[in-house]
Each structure stands twice: as C-alpha cells, then as structure tokens.
Amino acid sequence: MADDLAQDLKDALLARAGEALQHWPAPAQQPALLKYRENAVFRIVLADGEPAALRLHRAGYHSEAALQSELAWMTALRQGGLAVPASIPAADGRHLIALASRDRFAAQHADVVAWIEGVPLGQSGKPLAQPAEKQTDLFFRIGAAMAAMHDLADTWQPPHGFHRPRWDGEGLVGESPLWGRFWDCAGLSDQARTALSALRIRLQRALAKHADGLDYGLIHADLVRENVFVTDEGVAFIDFDDCGYGFRLFDLATALLKNRREPIYPALERALIAGYRSRRALSEESLALLPLFLALRSLTYIGWLAQRPEVPDAAERLSRYVAESLEISAALQIEA
Structure with a gap:
C-alpha cells in the first residue's frame, strides 16, 4: 500500500518517522516505509545492527492505554513461546513514545518492535503462490499457532488498566460497530443500504441466539495473509493493532475470508481447523457457526x-466488499 501514496505524503511520513526514531538508539538513516494502513510501518536498523519495525500509530484510533495493552499482550505471548514481535524500549526505557502534533500530523504514538524474518503468507487480491501441498501445511500451522495463542490468552492475567476493544455483538453489529456503521456509510447505493440494514438485523438475531457458550x-482479530x-x-x-476481546x-473466519477464491479453499479450511483442533478443542456445534462469522467479518471491511x-x-x-458480504450472507443456513 505504501507504493500507492502521493510523494508529498511519503515525504511527510518519512520526516515524522525520523522524529520518532530520535528516541531509540539507532544510527542516522532514512527509514523504509513498508505499509500505511492503520499505522505507518517502517523498517529501521538499530544501533546493534539489528533490523526492527517502527510504527507510527494512527492518531485517535487507539488510546495510550490500549496501545500499552497491545504491547503487554504481545510480550506475554512471546514469553509463552509464540512467534510474535518483541517490543523494543526507547533509550529512556519507555515502550511507547508520544509525538506532539506537527505540520500535517495530529498527536500520535510511536513504538518499535523486533523484526520478524520471513515473508507474508500472501497479498490480498493475488492468488497464493505456494504449491497446494505447501498451502495446506501452512494453514495447519496457522490453525495450531492460533490455538496456542488462545491457550496462552486464557492462562494470562492482564495487568491493571489493560484495555482493548471488544469484537462482540455490539462491536460487530451494534449501533456503533468498531469499524463503523457498514449499513449506513458514505458511498452506498440506496439498494445496498437497504440490503445491509436488513442483513444487520438478521445477523444480530443470529449472533444473539447462538453466542452463549461460544469460546470468547x-x-x-486481523490474521489476514499480510499478518x-x-x-x-x-x-x-x-500486527496486533486490532487485537481485543x-x-x-x-480469528478463524478472518484467516479464511480472503482465501475463499483459492482453488483449494475447502482443503485450506479443513487444514486450518485440523491445525486448531490439534491444540485446542473446537466442537462441531461451534464450527457450524463459522459461516456466520465469515459474514460478520466481511461486513467489517465495508465500515x-x-x-x-x-x-x-x-x-x-x-462495491466489491458489499457484493461479497451479501453473497456470503445469502448462503447462510443458520436460524435467526
């Protein structure tokens, strides 16, 4: 996504990254802009020669408490043996630095996390590049790692003041969903607005009916290919930027949604579920609700x-996101 940005925005982001980098022990350098989505993410090199990722957090998206909480959970997961980035403190020991408003940027926070050597599973909109056998192996591994993450979360005691968003009924289909009112947003046609409004009510009822007893x-919350x-x-x-309750x-639905057009999608879904079940229980009754969560996940992208x-x-x-959501939801066979 960084390649699509206007040059003046890129220049401004690089200057802002340079401002943030002054707080960490690092040689003079020009950070390499990798991604600009919720955060602007840069590849940097620290004083010890090790690469790392500098993140400029989107102003107003998460509170300082929420950002500190994200880093705390990442640290706990890494200490538990999960392969996730480690938080790297600034020169003064802080893990999160507040940057004052300047030029075109509102006040925001910055942090640095350890570099993960590897390559993304894939890119949205492009077919997976690995051979079919490798794809199924990877999805089994993703499912197992996801289950391990959930296990670690259940045994961890969050620190005082821990705060993260809730992807519950209210956060998904309530009056003010976390990612916006998908049924009532700019750019929708009247027909789409009507269809999505009706769909929201249907999914609200379905989720309310079936949510009790589901693993929570x-x-x-954002295990897409790039993450x-x-x-x-x-x-x-x-990228734990959207982690929460x-x-x-x-999580399973998010890992699957953008792979629905893959030629071997049924095998990928089976592999993900098998990997998950190799580490953590997942009942058939719960699994029957996966299509509901695929629909719920698809709607978040509209908002x-x-x-x-x-x-x-x-x-x-x-337009494509609306069509995808309506297509997925039309096939639902879950009672509302």
Whole structure:
C-alpha cells in the first residue's frame, strides 16, 4: 500500500518517522516505509545492527492505554513461546513514545518492535503462490499457532488498566460497530443500504441466539495473509493493532475470508481447523457457526473502508466488499 501514496505524503511520513526514531538508539538513516494502513510501518536498523519495525500509530484510533495493552499482550505471548514481535524500549526505557502534533500530523504514538524474518503468507487480491501441498501445511500451522495463542490468552492475567476493544455483538453489529456503521456509510447505493440494514438485523438475531457458550477471550482479530509470516521455523503472527476481546471463531473466519477464491479453499479450511483442533478443542456445534462469522467479518471491511476514502480505488473496493458480504450472507443456513 505504501507504493500507492502521493510523494508529498511519503515525504511527510518519512520526516515524522525520523522524529520518532530520535528516541531509540539507532544510527542516522532514512527509514523504509513498508505499509500505511492503520499505522505507518517502517523498517529501521538499530544501533546493534539489528533490523526492527517502527510504527507510527494512527492518531485517535487507539488510546495510550490500549496501545500499552497491545504491547503487554504481545510480550506475554512471546514469553509463552509464540512467534510474535518483541517490543523494543526507547533509550529512556519507555515502550511507547508520544509525538506532539506537527505540520500535517495530529498527536500520535510511536513504538518499535523486533523484526520478524520471513515473508507474508500472501497479498490480498493475488492468488497464493505456494504449491497446494505447501498451502495446506501452512494453514495447519496457522490453525495450531492460533490455538496456542488462545491457550496462552486464557492462562494470562492482564495487568491493571489493560484495555482493548471488544469484537462482540455490539462491536460487530451494534449501533456503533468498531469499524463503523457498514449499513449506513458514505458511498452506498440506496439498494445496498437497504440490503445491509436488513442483513444487520438478521445477523444480530443470529449472533444473539447462538453466542452463549461460544469460546470468547483475547483474539488477534486481523490474521489476514499480510499478518501471517512464513518463517524458517513455521509461521509467525504480526500486527496486533486490532487485537481485543472477541469470539475465537472470529480469528478463524478472518484467516479464511480472503482465501475463499483459492482453488483449494475447502482443503485450506479443513487444514486450518485440523491445525486448531490439534491444540485446542473446537466442537462441531461451534464450527457450524463459522459461516456466520465469515459474514460478520466481511461486513467489517465495508465500515473500515468507508472511513478511509484516501485508500486507492476506494469506490470500486466498497462495491466489491458489499457484493461479497451479501453473497456470503445469502448462503447462510443458520436460524435467526
């Protein structure tokens, strides 16, 4: 996504990254902009010669307490043996640095996390590049690592003041969902608005009816292809920016949603579930609700995109997201 940015924005982001980098022990350098989505992410080199990732957090997206909580959970997961980035403190020992408003930037926070050596599982909109057998192996590993993450979350005691968003009924289909009112956002046609409004009510009822007893706790909430790294040791998870409390099926649905067009999708779904079940229980009754969570996950992207008109091809993507959500939801056979 960084390649699509206007040069003046890139220049401003690089200057802001340079400002943030002054707080960490690092030689003079020009950070390399990798991604600009919720955060601006840069590859940097620290004083010891090791690469790391500098993150400029989107102003107003998460509170300082929420950002500190994200880093605390990542640290706990890493200490538990999960392959996730480690938080690297600034020169004064702080893990999160507040940057004052300046030029075109509002006040925001910055942090640095360890570099994960590996390559993303894939890119959205492009077919997976690995051979079919390798794909199923990777999805088994992703499922097992996801289950391990959920296990670690359940045994961890969050520190005082821990705060993360909730991907629950209110956060997904309530009056003010975490990623926006997908049924009532700019850019929708009247027909889409009507269809999504009706769908929201249907999904609200279905979730309320079936949610009791579902596995719920801390989740990553954004295990898309770009956030799963293939490493020499297996797989690693990055970008915990949207982590919070939610249904564990939401993590499974997120890992599957953008792979639905893959030629071997049924095999990928089976592999992910088998990997998950190799580490953690998942009943058939719960698994039957996976299509519901695929629909819920697809709707979040509509609200997310509507709040970010600067995204390239936003109108075309919005139309595609609406069509995908309605297609997935039309096939639901879950009683509301």
